[in-house]
Amino acid sequence: MDKNAKIYIAGHRGMVGSAIHRKLNKEGFNNIVTRTSDTLDLRDQQQVADFFEQVKPDYVFLAAAKVGGIVANNTYRAEFLYENLQIQNNVIHQSYLNGVTKLMFLGSSCIYPKLAPQPLKEDYLLTGPLEITNEPYAIAKIAGIKMCDAYRSQYGCNFISVMPTNLYGYNDNYHPENSHVLPALIRRFHEAKEQGAPTVTIWGTGSPKREFLFADDLAEACFYLMQNYNEPGLVNIGTGEDLSIKDLALLVKEVVGYQGTIDFDTSKPDGTPRKLMDVTKLHNQGWKHTIELPEGIALAYQDFLKKNLVK
Numbered sequence: 001m002d003k004n005a006k007i008y009i010a011g012h013r014g015m016v017g018s019a020i021h022r023k024l025n026k027e028g029f030n031n032i033v034t035r036t037s038d039t040l041d042l043r044d045q046q047q048v049a050d051f052f053e054q055v056k057p058d059y060v061f062l063a064a065a066k067v068g069g070i071v072a073n074n075t076y077r078a079e080f081l082y083e084n085l086q087i088q089n090n091v092i093h094q095s096y097l098n099g100v101t102k103l104m105f106l107g108s109s110c111i112y113p114k115l116a117p118q119p120l121k122e123d124y125l126l127t128g129p130l131e132i133t134n135e136p137y138a139i140a141k142i143a144g145i146k147m148c149d150a151y152r153s154q155y156g157c158n159f160i161s162v163m164p165t166n167l168y169g170y171n172d173n174y175h176p177e178n179s180h181v182l183p184a185l186i187r188r189f190h191e192a193k194e195q196g197a198p199t200v201t202i203w204g205t206g207s208p209k210r211e212f213l214f215a216d217d218l219a220e221a222c223f224y225l226m227q228n229y230n231e232p233g234l235v236n237i238g239t240g241e242d243l244s245i246k247d248l249a250l251l252v253k254e255v256v257g258y259q260g261t262i263d264f265d266t267s268k269p270d271g272t273p274r275k276l277m278d279v280t281k282l283h284n285q286g287w288k289h290t291i292e293l294p295e296g297i298a299l300a301y302q303d304f305l306k307k308n309l310v311k
């Protein structure tokens with residue numbers, strides 16, 4: 001990518017988009033294009049067509065999506081399917097029509113079958129039934145992968161798909177119900193510490209295992225792959241290491257400095273029992289993460305304290 005290349009980051013205010021923005025700024029890219037959802041609603045076909053015709057970006061990072069944790073995915077099933085399909089259909093199709101040099105589509109580890117062997121290799125896609133809580137979101141993400149591949153094979157578009165594991169970091173969503181587990185626990189332990197509450201409740205049984213990648217590490221990987229990866233299919237982005245939700249809770253408890261106990265609300269869903277990424281392909285491409293979980297949680301907690309934001 002030339003330093004003057006026109007690069008559109010869709011979703012630049014989000015956790016991932018803002019991390020990609022920071023990375024591109026740091027690398028000296030000076031022609032970055034951004035729009036908030038207030039000024040460009042990516043669900044709107046005409047607005048997206050007009051934008052691409054006027055702006056004609058060279059590169060696109062597609063990091064805009066309807067995103068949320070297990071309960072949000074399970075509750076707003078229609079929106080997670082419909083809006084994500086709208087956003088990605090519009091952006092990918094207009095990128096083709098307007099001659100975008102390269103596009104990166106961000107999927108998610110939830111595209112893999114619920115009970116796939118671990119660690120999850122890229123070729124396990126579409127080999128079994130999905131986890132039910134996030135099936136609509138996963139179906140949209142699978143459609144995005146297939147759309148990039150179809151436009152590549154029919155029209156020669158260099159559209160690539162990357163599958164991040166569970167993410168956390170700066171600008172995360174700390175909503176008490178709709179967020180992912182890590183920001184939810186940072187907030188809950190922090191509030192319990194502030195209020196002197198004796199117990200913090202964790203959703204589910206605590207036994208599911210998850211892998212976590214700091215969003216700035218993800219942005220490094222996206223930047224690297226945007227320059228070095230030009231293949232159909234998908235590439236996993238993760239650390240290749242996971243832990244149980246109970247162990248995650250104990251880690252967050254320690255970082256926050258909460259002294260009470262934890263208990264479990266088993267009326268809340270566990271979701272997929274495990275989704276550990278096989279990162280062999282990524283490592284063979286020449287990229288590895290640098291921020292380990294305890295350090296990343298401390299950085300995220302500092303960011304939470306600074307902003308104390310609720311999206």
Ligand SMILES: NC(=O)C1=CN([C@@H]2O[C@H](COP(=O)(O)OP(=O)(O)OC[C@H]3O[C@@H](n4cnc5c(N)ncnc54)[C@H](OP(=O)(O)O)[C@@H]3O)[C@@H](O)[C@H]2O)C=CC1
Pocket residue numbers: 010011012013014015016017035036037038040041042043062063064065066067087106107108109164165166167168171172173180
């Ligand atoms: N967070 C995670 O754990 C994971 C995320 N991912 C993927 O990474 C990508 C980014 O996620 P993340 O940064 O966490 O999400 P965020 O919710 O933090 O950000 C999403 C961004 O999408 C934009 N957006 C949503 N709807 C629209 C719309 N209708 N029109 C225009 N823009 C819209 C928002 O823009 P605005 O702020 O202007 O409203 C927002 O900035 C997504 O594709 C997600 O699926 C994959 C795996 C894990």
Ligand SMILES: C[C@H]1O[C@H](OP(=O)(O)OP(=O)(O)OC[C@H]2O[C@@H](n3cnc4c(=O)[nH]c(N)nc43)[C@H](O)[C@@H]2O)[C@@H](O)[C@@H](O)C1=O
Pocket residue numbers: 067068069070071073108109110133134137165166167177178179180181182184185201202203204208210245268269270271272
């Ligand atoms: C990234 C990925 O994220 C989603 O999938 P998920 O991995 O199941 O996401 P989660 O972070 O919400 O939960 C992880 C685990 O943690 C447990 N858990 C405990 N206590 C809280 C809690 O307080 N909040 C949340 N959200 N979960 C909690 C929770 O019960 C579950 O066992 C997808 O829908 C989809 O968006 C996607 O792609």
